[in-house]
Amino acid sequence: MAWLGLIATGWLQSLNGSSYLFGSYSQALKLALALDQKSLDTLAFFNTLGSSSGIGPALLYDRIPPPAIVGLGIAHSSCGYFLIWLAIKNPSLFSLWHLSLFQLLVGFAQTYIQTAALVSGVRIFPGARGFVLGYLKGLVGLSASILVQFFLLVCHGREECMPLMLAWLLPLLSALPILAISRKIPAPFQAPSSISWKSMLLAASLIFLAAFLLAAVIVESVITLDRIQIVLVNLGMCLILLSPIYVLVKPDRKNEERESKIEGLLPRILESSEESSVIQEQGFAIHGQIGGEFTTLEAIATLDFWLLFLGVLLGTGSTSVVTSNLSQFGHSLGYSSRTITICVSLFSIGSCVGRLGSGILSEHALRVYATPRPVFLILTAAIQVASLLLGSIAVHGALFFVAILSGIADGAFWCLAIATASDLFGLASFSSILNIITFACPIGALLLSVLLVGSIYDAQNEQGLLCVGSRCFGSSFLAVAICCAIAGVGFAALARRNKGFYHGIHACSSSSSRAL
Structure with a gap:
């Protein structure tokens, strides 16, 4: 169940x-x-x-x-x-x-x-x-x-x-x-080792679904x-969506063996927990200090919070510009309504890739190389800047480039911002802190999409509802790219300020791995 x-x-x-x-x-x-x-x-x-x-x-x-x-x-x-x-x-x-x-x-x-x-x-x-x-x-x-x-x-x-x-x-x-x-449904303790093959099957179905949809979009854009x-195509998509049902019908015959292995690991898990407690007592995760458990008021009183908030505001605000104006951008460059709809699908696939890829890569880089997570926010901002610049100069296939790159950036921004907030401010007030950071998105959309891009588009097109040519979004996309670059600068400052903290996470992770 x-x-x-x-x-x-x-x-x-x-x-x-x-x-x-x-x-x-x-x-x-x-x-x-x-x-x-x-x-x-x-x-x-x-x-x-x-x-x-x-x-x-x-x-x-x-x-x-x-x-x-x-x-x-x-x-x-x-x-x-x-x-x-x-x-x-x-x-x-x-x-x-x-x-x-x-x-x-x-x-x-x-x-x-x-x-x-x-x-x-x-x-x-x-x-x-x-x-x-x-x-x-x-x-x-x-x-x-x-x-x-x-x-x-x-x-x-x-x-x-x-x-x-x-x-x-x-x-x-x-x-x-x-x-x-x-x-x-009751939620008993589920150790990762007891659900590994099932979780791998679900992850595989998700990746296969993304690949299937990408192939379908490519075919639909050509013919x-x-x-x-x-x-x-819809039947194949539905079958992939239903494929996780396999984990319900396949019996887990090795369950008892897994449970015995878990019992054998419990002493070492407890030992690792005790070591973690010692690390906290030594000041690695002190209440009210970076890496500790912050209240909402304590979090918003820090410079780190506002650097993250500003970056999310400008970063997700720039991706909102794309989602809000994708149809008009496509029509201004002569793309058909069908092609624009296909590019909406490409944005969605890119968002999935961004969410999965940024989470996996940032976690690996942190644990192995002590790379601060905000470094990946800088790279995400760079991807979005590239997307907007390609749209600004209206290169051949600009709509496709803007859709896929902005989708990747949108998914990565959200995944990395949530993870960074939990890293820096803990989980005690995570729900309220996350809701405040999430509210940066509509503020960014208002400033960049409504007041900036919308006003410039209408100024470029005083004679009617539809604007045609690269001039319609050229200057506005360039302005939004500059704003996104400012977000990257904020993320760089955040990474620099917390470099020592992330090195501490790396050291703690390395010592725990050796203990186990």
Whole structure:
């Protein structure tokens, strides 16, 4: 039952990235309601604001069952997307502020589903939370690409159809996962050695799904698939999504042998714990000092917190520029709506790669080479700067480069920022600290996407709603690239300030490994 619960939360996460699809139907909204670019970016801001406001669902989690939280999220999502579709079909009935409220609603819906999925997954396997979070975050990174394949099947590439599809498809596909998590599942101690082959199977299915979707996107960008071929692609995708069920039907015949091995390791684990306690007593993780357990007020009183907050604001704000303006950027360079939708899928795949790759590489570099985790935030900022510069000069294939590189940067920013916050400030007040850092994203989207990019686009295009040519986003993407470079400077300062702390983690990890 525990594994069924984890697999079910994974299915929920694989449908929970609809906010990344804004670029797939934003052009239909813009034309139907005659919106300028600043107004369109305002809608994207409210979507980001909703998806970054997770305090309410977090407070509800311990008061109502997880299926009820998921149900609330699905109800918000269906209602919001139906009203968005209605606005496209009957634009005279709705104003910009109505649409802003609808976007806030669908963004907020994601926080309900994500809270239920992530917290349930971690509580099912508390001894393997790193794997659980990586697996679930990877699936939400791929979710937009998954939903794009359903979109090509159901809507035949018509942008105005997507909100209606999301309104009815998400409740339909979420019914089975909700039933699977309908009962509270006990979470006994699960040592990593006791779940290794099953966790490897789940990780392999995730990687294979990403590779399959990437292959499908490449094929769809080269040739136009007919109806039967699109059905086959969706069938293959669904089979891969269902493949983790194998861990439920295959008997674990070596369970007793694993349990005996775990019992043999317990004395050494306890010895390692005692050593860790001694290290803490010697001052490596003192309350209120970097690496210790901070309260929220203590954390926000540090320079390190604000360096991280500023970097996340400018870094994720720059990736929000891409997600909010991908459709208009593509149309300005002459790409078709179908190609733009495919690039939304590429962004999603890149996000999954960024989440998985940055977590694995930063952890390996820290444990083996004592590399501070913020160094990888610097590299991520460099990737995003490169993406924006390629978009600014409008090189051949710019839309594809911008989509994949910005997707990688977006996924890596979030994974590394969360890990860095837990490194520096501990876990005692991690939930509230994380919510404050997460709120940097909508602020960045407001400043960079709405006020900067949207205003420059409209200034470049005074005669109509649509702007054509590299001039539409050239100067604005360059300005955002400079802002992202400033984020990289902030991350560099953070890495330099905490170099000694990360060397301490490396030394502690090395001594524990030798003890075991």
